[in-house]
Amino acid sequence: MHIGWTVFGNVNLSTVRGIESLEHSGPSTIGIDTLYRSQGNISEVFLRGAGVPDEMITYSKSLVGQPFQYYSCFISYSSRDEALAQRLHADLQDKGVRCWFAPEDLKIGDEFRSRIDESIQVYDRLLLILSEHSVKSRWVQKEVETAFEKESKEDRLVLFPVRIDDAVMHSRVGWAADIRRQRHIGDFRQWKEHDVYQKAFHRLLHDLKADI
Secondary structure (H helix, E strand, O other): OEEOOOEEOOOOOOOOOOHHHOEEOOOOEEOHHHHHHOOOOOOHHHHHHOOOOHHHHHHHHHHOOOOOOEOOEEEEOOHHHHHHHHHHHHHHHHOOOOEEOHHHHOOOOOOHHHHHHHHHHHOOEEEEEEOOOHHHOHHHHHHHHHHHHHHHHHOOOOEEEEEOOOHHHHOOOHHHHHHHHHOOOEEOOOOOOHHHHHHHHHHHHHHOEOOO
16 A cells, blocks of 8 residues: 555554555655654654654654663674574564664665764664674774764763674774774674574663663
8 A cells, every 4th residue: 555645643553553564655744643642652664664754763752751661773784694684673673672774774765874874873772793794894894983983972882792603703803803802792603593592682682771
């Protein structure tokens, strides 16, 4: 079903089924009264498709008095590790963690670099998937540098690294070596094994809990 240039005023969208599957022909208007009636529980996919800015989506629940249970996060990874990135994204979203994931969240025509820089600035944490591929990626390096810059500017923790192999433990790449020396790195090396993955995931989820 296609929608576009539609006004959603004073309606409760929190119980509407399949709303995330709507195809948007153009932007729509989501009323503040609709956010309140829905208690902020509106599909992020729907809101983004309707043209609501990421900043508004990120803070929509807090506007209606719901505190954030978890810090939001931007997932940084090499395209060679997309299977794990997709799994983490789906599982984190399922637990109510607001995530930015490039394949799903980039709009057609977006300029990659500026869009990603903006998203890192908006989200609380940068979840970095370290691997033999990502430590060689200039793209990932730029994202990490942006996270370090944000940490320095705001004097708070931003970078959350996890590893899926031992590459970072031996890497001579400057930024990767800094992470190895300065940060605890989550262990997802056996992420394809269900029980091991679940244990590592719940540790990550615990560490993403917001200070309410």
